[in-house]
Amino acid sequence: MANIASTTASAGTEVTARALREAVFAGLITLGLFVLFVGLKTDQNIRNELVLTQRWGLLAIFVIVAMVGRFLIVAYAQPWLAQRKAVKAAAPEVAKEESFFSRNFSKIAIVALVLYPPVILALTGVQGSLKWVDNFGIQILIYVMLAWGLNIVVGLAGLLDLGYVAFYAVGAYSYALLSSYFGLSFWVLLPVAGLLSACWGMVLGFPVLRLRGDYLAIVTLAFGEIIRLVLINWTEVTKGTFGVSGIAKATLFGIKFDASKDGFAALMGLPISSAYYKIFLFYLALGLCMLTAFVTIRMRRMPIGRAWEALREDEIACRSLGINTVTTKLTAFAMGAMFGGLAGSFFAVRQGFVSPESFVFLESAVILAIVVLGGMGSLTGIAIAAIVMIGGTEILRELTFLKLVFGPNFTPELYRMLIFGLAMVVVMVWKPRGFVGSREPTAFLRERKAVSGSFTKEGHG
Amino acid sequence: MAIETMTTTMTKDPILKVEHLSMRFGGLMAINDFSFEASRGDITALIGPNGAGKTTVFNCITGFYKPTMGMITMKQRSGKEYLLERLPDFEITKHAKVARTFQNIRMFSGMTVLENLLVAQHNKLMQASGYTVLGLLGFPAYRQAAKDAKELARHWLEKASLIDRADDAAGDLPYGAQRRLEIARAMCTEPELLCLDEPAAGLNPRESHALNELLQSIRAETGTSILLIEHDMSVVMEISDHVVVLEYGQKISDGNPDFVKNDPRVIAAYLGVEDKEVEEVIEQIEEIEGGQGGTKQ
Numbered sequence: 001m002a003n004i005a006s007t008t009a010s011a012g013t014e015v016t017a018r019a020l021r022e023a024v025f026a027g028l029i030t031l032g033l034f035v036l037f038v039g040l041k042t043d044q045n046i047r048n049e050l051v052l053t054q055r056w057g058l059l060a061i062f063v064i065v066a067m068v069g070r071f072l073i074v075a076y077a078q079p080w081l082a083q084r085k086a087v088k089a090a091a092p093e094v095a096k097e098e099s100f101f102s103r104n105f106s107k108i109a110i111v112a113l114v115l116y117p118p119v120i121l122a123l124t125g126v127q128g129s130l131k132w133v134d135n136f137g138i139q140i141l142i143y144v145m146l147a148w149g150l151n152i153v154v155g156l157a158g159l160l161d162l163g164y165v166a167f168y169a170v171g172a173y174s175y176a177l178l179s180s181y182f183g184l185s186f187w188v189l190l191p192v193a194g195l196l197s198a199c200w201g202m203v204l205g206f207p208v209l210r211l212r213g214d215y216l217a218i219v220t221l222a223f224g225e226i227i228r229l230v231l232i233n234w235t236e237v238t239k240g241t242f243g244v245s246g247i248a249k250a251t252l253f254g255i256k257f258d259a260s261k262d263g264f265a266a267l268m269g270l271p272i273s274s275a276y277y278k279i280f281l282f283y284l285a286l287g288l289c290m291l292t293a294f295v296t297i298r299m300r301r302m303p304i305g306r307a308w309e310a311l312r313e314d315e316i317a318c319r320s321l322g323i324n325t326v327t328t329k330l331t332a333f334a335m336g337a338m339f340g341g342l343a344g345s346f347f348a349v350r351q352g353f354v355s356p357e358s359f360v361f362l363e364s365a366v367i368l369a370i371v372v373l374g375g376m377g378s379l380t381g382i383a384i385a386a387i388v389m390i391g392g393t394e395i396l397r398e399l400t401f402l403k404l405v406f407g408p409n410f411t412p413e414l415y416r417m418l419i420f421g422l423a424m425v426v427v428m429v430w431k432p433r434g435f436v437g438s439r440e441p442t443a444f445l446r447e448r449k450a451v452s453g454s455f456t457k458e459g460h461g
Numbered sequence: 462m463a464i465e466t467m468t469t470t471m472t473k474d475p476i477l478k479v480e481h482l483s484m485r486f487g488g489l490m491a492i493n494d495f496s497f498e499a500s501r502g503d504i505t506a507l508i509g510p511n512g513a514g515k516t517t518v519f520n521c522i523t524g525f526y527k528p529t530m531g532m533i534t535m536k537q538r539s540g541k542e543y544l545l546e547r548l549p550d551f552e553i554t555k556h557a558k559v560a561r562t563f564q565n566i567r568m569f570s571g572m573t574v575l576e577n578l579l580v581a582q583h584n585k586l587m588q589a590s591g592y593t594v595l596g597l598l599g600f601p602a603y604r605q606a607a608k609d610a611k612e613l614a615r616h617w618l619e620k621a622s623l624i625d626r627a628d629d630a631a632g633d634l635p636y637g638a639q640r641r642l643e644i645a646r647a648m649c650t651e652p653e654l655l656c657l658d659e660p661a662a663g664l665n666p667r668e669s670h671a672l673n674e675l676l677q678s679i680r681a682e683t684g685t686s687i688l689l690i691e692h693d694m695s696v697v698m699e700i701s702d703h704v705v706v707l708e709y710g711q712k713i714s715d716g717n718p719d720f721v722k723n724d725p726r727v728i729a730a731y732l733g734v735e736d737k738e739v740e741e742v743i744e745q746i747e748e749i750e751g752g753q754g755g756t757k758q
Contacts, residue, residue: 295597299593306579309576313570317568320562322583324551331593
């Protein structure tokens with residue numbers, strides 16, 4: 001016993017000695033690195049002379065922080081990690097029984113989303129619910145739908161599309177223009193917008209059939225810009241940068257959401273508020289998302305969906321099996337574009353105003369980032385990624401306590417993109433294949449085993 | 462040419478007829494006036510030293526290259542004929558019923574073994590699903606077709622002894638199993654002619670023996686004709702009925718395995734001859750050709 005105790009004690013002192021040694025090295029390196037950057041500072045005085053300011057105190061702080069940090073890492077963090085790893089390795093491999101929650105995740109999520117507006121209404125009151133239903137609920141659902149649409153093109157078919165926002169724009173403008181010029185209702189124009197976007201998806205698809213990888217990405221990027229520039233410059237029809245305003249609202253079986261006598265609030269005997277319209281839109285967005293998910297899940301189990309995934313894995317093998325890769329690619333573009341168009345017309349009806357400002361390249365990048373972050377091909381992962389990215393950037397507006405930390409002049413909104421970028425880097429380092437890295441097979445003989453992300457390919461074009 | 466008259470299989474019903482096939486890549490004549498026939502129900506082997514143009518011939522047959530010259534005729538059991546050089550690659554599998562495998566294995570590694578075989582039945586399932594529309598609406602016709610497709614896949618998985626790995630990722634399989642999977646996948650397209658590009662490459666003797674059995678049972682059970690490129694002579698000599706030898710894009714020998722094995726041109730092509738022996742070899746060849754011509758008359 002005594003022997004063991006003495007060895008652990010000696011191991012302890014050994015680690016401490018090593019930690020001290022490494023801390024000294026770290027301090028020296030820090031000193032060397034920062035002595036000219038931090039220790040000395042040159043200023044110009046009023047007579048244009050160079051003045052050397054010495055800041056040894058600040059330099060000392062830098063060095064001490066590095067030394068203490070290194071010491072703590074070597075002496076405590078590393079042994080702790082090693083110990084945890086050893087414990088994990090020693091623990092017997094238990095057949096993990098999936099918990100009730102993870103098995104029924106999608107059902108629970110749908111129920112939670114359906115219950116979301118009434119719960120918010122109860123918690124925050126009618127006016128207070130506006131922000132939570134609109135900024136968080138509807139906003140996130142639009143991005144979920146867009147990302148699920150793009151997932152068909154990028155995640156399943158492996159065709160990198162950087163101009164996806166073009167289809168979003170086509171859908172939004174289809175509704176905005178057709179409703180203001182011809183007075184058609186939202187319910188008629190929703191499928192029309194979907195079809196028009198699908199057509200534009202094919203239009204994009206034809207010239208890029210032979211392109212792959214980077215070349216495909218560049219052409220789709222250009223396509224997105226072309227659509228935006230047409231919207232800006234075709235002023236007779238689209239009113240250019242002024243945008244189309246006063247777009248008709250959607251109705252629920254002919255019931256309008258306004259302050260009139262036969263409006264929704266009056267009929268239901270509720271106080272007049274725009275919150276009811278927002279809640280209606282929330283359910284509408286949820287319905288559209290469910291439609292997207294249903295179609296995607298169904299299609300994955302059908303020959304066309306398998307052909308998309310096969311196309312991502314190996315195009316030449318696809319051709320050798322008698323699959324027409326041209327129609328397969330075009331249907332992928334058309335399906336993805338269609339859902340983008342549906343989301344676009346929903347966006348137009350929600351905003352009541354569309355302008356080319358809303359369809360810049362950054363939007364495409366955000367949607368693509370959601371798909372990649374979620375794990376290409378996985379609907380659950382993408383939905384989570386949309387909540388994290390869009391909800392995360394929205395919630396930064398709410399973090400007023402940061403003002404207390406950084407002073408009253410600090411505006412967290414300005415740091416949104418910085419934090420957003422940092423978060424993405426962290427997630428991609430931690431989970432390089434996205435939140436859900438494995439692939440769910442579409443058919444099985446005995447048991448459904450998830451396919452590890454290391455086997456699936458990202459597609460080459 | 463005299464060689465053509467030697468083919469013993471001329472009288473049989475040809476499934477594939479390649480006539481005067483030439484393929485030029487810029488200044489390189491990869492195949493030069495190459496003609497041969499493969500008979501229905503036969504295993505025909507295409508052999509030759511590295512760079513002889515075997516894979517190019519395959520790519521021309523399966524539509525991945527468009528030949529510079531020549532005609533490739535595929536005659537189906539029903540008597541229907543297809544000119545393969547005029548069809549786009551995917552239609553060669555879809556309509557002409559010619560399936561192929563690749564020298565460097567091309568599977569859908571991120572999909573399961575079963576899914577690989579289901580992708581191969583794309584065209585059949587596509588029709589059953591009413592080009593996706595009916596399937597999307599949940600019509601029962603597609604469900605039945607999907608079930609049948611799974612059964613066909615199960616059949617071929619059992620034949621290729623991959624049934625235990627059916628639900629694993631194809632990329633997770635060992636090399637030999639991947640080769641078998643590729644053959645099973647090609648068979649799921651229900652071809653009449655199966656083209657295999659070096660199916661035994663990288664297999665150990667036991668695996669290549671199992672491959673022989675698999676190929677022979679494919680032929681016996683489905684009547685599929687097989688055209689294969691192979692370097693492994695144990696495979697070629699054991700299972701093929703007919704061997705065609707290619708060197709520098711030209712046919713140098715054509716006949717049954719025994720004939721080809723003893724053909725001095727083939728020996729020269731494979732082993733090489735010293736300069737002074739060249740004349741000797743040519744003499745020998747002329748002798749044989751003269752003799753053959755004589756017996757013919």
